[in-house]
Amino acid sequence: MTQDAKALSSRASSSVATELLARPADENHIVQFYESEDFLCETVAHFLGAGLAADEPLIVIAATDRCEKFARRLQLRGFDVAGARASGQLTLLDARATLAKFMVDGMPDWQRFKAAIGGVIAKSREGRDGRVRAYGEMVDILWREGNPQAAIALEELWNDIAKIHSFSLLCAYVMGNFYKEADGEHFHEVCRQHTHVIPTESFSNIETPDDRLREIGLLQQRARALESEVAHRKELEKSLREALAARRRSDETLRDFVENAVYGLHWVGADGIIEWANKAEMELLGYVRHEYIGHHISEFHADPEVIEDMLARLTRNETLHDYEARLRCKDGSIKVVLIGSNVLWEDGKFIHTRCFTRDITEKKKAEEAKRQSDSQLEASLVREKEARQEAERTVRFNEMFAGILGHDLRNPLSAISTGAHYLLRMNAGEKVARTATRILSSTDRMTRMVDQLLDFTRIRVGDGIALRRERVDLRDLCRRVAEELEAGHPERVVRVECEGEAIGEWDADRLLQVFSNLAGNALHHGVIDTPVDIRIDATGPSEVVALVHNAGVVPSDMLPVLFEPFRGAYRQQKPKGLGLGLFITQQILLSHGGTIEVTSTESDGTTVRVRLPRTDVAPRSGR
Amino acid sequence: MSGPAGKLVVVVEDEDEIRETLKDVFEDEGYAVAVARDGGEALTLLAQIRPHVVVLDMNLPVINGDAVYAMLRTDPRLVGVPVVVSTTDPSRAPAGVPLVRKPANLKHLLDVVRRCS
Known part of the structure; x- marks a missing residue:
């Protein structure tokens, strides 16, 4: 005999429950909650044993192995189980097989139930006086299978059939069925369906009324504490849920920030493979995600030595600031970018880079255009300076030329002219006079031409x-x-x-x-x-x-x-x-x-x- | 018109051929002629004599014709001495001064000098 069983038998006479189970009245519908299999077997054996002793008809609807356990317990108590079965006093029915007789679509059907169970009760009473004592655990099976509605419905059917057939009924539920807070309502319903409720062994085994009151006090305190704990946990759960929601929102904000940032962002793993990139980076280069992410970063750099150097520096834990690079776009064009990057390390391990990409292509083009324009301007300034110097040289030359014409050429002409005039005045003969006249004529023509050239030069020079x-x-x-x-x-x-x-x-x-x-x-x-x-x-x-x-x-x-x-x-x-x-x-x-x-x-x-x-x-x- | 006999002409001219020819021409005409080959010589000469007329070239070495003319017009002893400018560049001649453009028509030059002296 187990310890629980000993305890139960030792205080059986003083226990209300033990008395109730030994002598239940007609239409008594008792529920026994239990925690251990052993306690259940002992309780049912006590219930059945009292029936056998009173020569009452007994019906047991339980799992087959349970039926055997009950039989062994009864035998240990000195009852002739085989004889009782043979005489029809004890009917043992398999619970699942019995359920199958009246369950329709997961719910017990009244007509079928009435036929099946009513038949068993009627048969059990044949040729016997006294009430029928029944033990059933079909409701427990339904409950364990997660179908509490069917279990409660079945309890109702038991109550209904009790109005047709006179019998007392003991049901058993394992307390473990009701440990969840949500089970509270169902537990109440189960209790409501029964005329008597017997708590589990942890209460039933307490012997004195004083100890029971103490236990009730403790249970009440525990119940309140649990309710309070549940409420507290609910609060905690709510706070947690709110914190999670806030965290989710924060994550979403951050995700939106990086995803929709103006600058291109990407991560590169230690192996050089692009692990992630944002929308701006995709749009900058014109790729869709699978064409970029998962590829080696060097595929997109126009200058292999540049990306090699960048990766080498990052691997050495250097931070890159405004590192200029040329990236190849999907359409084949080149974007000039400034990259800022460093590496996320964890326990000395290179996790991935954090790269920021800024497009400066247009700025570079503008700078190049300005440089070219400056260079052209410089060239044109040089040309202009050369032209000015050339013009100045020409002016100096012209001035010199004018000086030669104006003075240096005209002085000898003047000397020739004066000499010719002098000859004419000498009256040196006709031939001399003719010759002197020709000299003067030519001198005059030449003087006019020199004068004209001088004038022309001065006009041209701008004077x-x-x-x-x-x-x-x-x-x-x-x-x-x-x-x-x-x-x-x-x-x-x-x-x-x-x-x-x-x-x-x-x-x-x-x-x-x-x-x-x-x-x-x-x-x-x-x-x-x-x-x-x-x-x-x-x-x-x-x-x-x-x-x-x-x-x-x-x-x-x-x-x-x-x-x-x-x-x-x-x-x-x-x-x-x-x-x-x-x-x-x-x-x-x-x-x-x-x-x-x-x-x-x-x-x-x-x-x-x-x-x-x-x-x-x-x-x-x-x- | 009085004859040139005994009248003194100073010819200031850096071109040797012109200066010497003019000296001959004026002497043939009966003038006494003194010559200077640059502005410096001219000022030295004019410090010693007071001619009846000066034939002055404008482009001169040492001291230019403009400066010589300015001295003639400011020196009280020489202020009344007529000056005939003979130059290749008439634009440089002082305003109001008789001008004979080079190459000079000898007859024209002699006429102008005769009128002035």
């Missing part, structure tokens, strides 16, 4: 024609021109007409040069038997207009280029001068603030119109 202004009467000046021309060409007529007072502040020598040139041209290129007319209109207060006219015609293709320098060099006929006469004439007039225009038609001949402001006004720049 313009220097004027020596004095009070000049243009009518007198033109008459002198006419006289000199007529003296040289006795067969021609040069007429001068003037209206008004042709007085102005002009350079007399230069105007002599102008009108000698204009009237001389009219004489040489005009019609021989017509006069050259110089008509001066000096009626205006601020300017004088002079027209030089003859009947000749300037070819129309010549008109637009009449004032171009060296024009004579392109003429077919042998030139009498350098072709600078009209160019210099125009420049002299421009220096005076005046103008010159030429019109030439078959009907009206050629007219040169000269306009001269009487006083010094800002001259128009000319060349």
Whole structure:
């Protein structure tokens, strides 16, 4: 006999439970909760043994091995189990087989139950007086199988059938079925379905009422403590759940931060394989994740030595700041980036890099463009400087050239001319005079050409024609021109007409040069038997207009280029001068603030119109 | 117009050929002629004599024609002495001064000098 069984039997007479189980009344529906198999077997044996002793019919519906255990216990108590079975007093039924008779779709069916169980009860009572005593653990099986609704429904059916057949019933539930907090309601329901409830052995075995009260107090305290603990745990659980949710939100925020960052981010493992990359990195290079992640980082670097160096530095636990690299995009283009990176180490182990990638391609392009533009600017500055130096050299050369023309060449010419004049004055004979005259003529021509070249050079250098202004009467000046021309060409007529007072502040020598040139041209290129007319209109207060006219015609293709320098060099006929006469004439007039225009038609001949402001006004720049 | 006989002409000219020819020409015409080959010589000469007329070139070594002319116009002893400028560059000639442009027409030069002296 076990310790529990001994304890049970020793206080059986004083125990309410033991008394109830020994002599249950009709329709008593008792539930026994238990913790140990041994206690259950002893309790059921006590219940059945009392029945056997009272010659009551007994029905046991339990698992087959349980039935055997109960039988052994009864035998140990001195009962003739085999005889009781043989006489029909003791009916042992397998619980699962019995359940199968009335369970439909997981729930007990009343009609089937009534037929199966009612039949067993009726049969058990045949030929016997006294109440039927039944023990069943089908509800326990249903409960253990996780079908408490069916268990409670079955309890109800037991109560219902008790109204048809008179019997007392003992059910047993292992207490382990109800240890979860949620089982509380079901536990109550189970208790409600029974007329008597017997607690487990830990209470039932307490012998004195005082100890039981103490135990109840302890159990109440434990129940409250457990309830409080449950509440506390619920609080904890809630806090934990909230903390987890907060952590999840924080994780999501961080994930969003790195995933949607403006800079590209990626991790590279110790083996150089890309383990993770964010959206910006993908978009920067144009790859989708599987084309990038899982590949070796060096596949995406345009310069193998650069990534080798980067990985070597990172492996040495260096931190990279703004390391410039060139990455190859999916479309084949190259992005210039600055990479910042260091390594996450754990216990000295390289876990992965933390790489930040910043695209500076556009900035680099702009810098390159600026560098090129600077370099072009520098080159153009150099060219400009060279051109300026060249221009300065040209100016110096021109000045030197002008100096040579102006002074050094003219002095020997002057000496020749003076000598020739002197010879003429000697009255040294006709031949000497003729020769001296030819020398003078050539000297004059050469002097004119030198003068023109000097003027041209000065105009070209930008100095313009220097004027020596004095009070000049243009009518007198033109008459002198006419006289000199007529003296040289006795067969021609040069007429001068003037209206008004042709007085102005002009350079007399230069105007002599102008009108000698204009009237001389009219004489040489005009019609021989017509006069050259110089008509001066000096009626205006601020300017004088002079027209030089003859009947000749300037070819129309010549008109637009009449004032171009060296024009004579392109003429077919042998030139009498350098072709600078009209160019210099125009420049002299421009220096005076005046103008010159030429019109030439078959009907009206050629007219040169000269306009001269009487006083010094800002001259128009000319060349 | 009075004759040049006995009148003193100073010719300031750095070109030897011109200076010597002019000396001959003026002497043929009856002038007394003194010559200077640069501005320095001219000032030395004019410190000693007071000519009737000075024929002055503008481009001169040592002291330029402008400076010589300025001295002539500021020295009270010489301020009345007429000056005829003979130059290759008329723009450099002082305003209001008789000018004979080089290469000079000898007849024109003699006329101008005769009128001035």
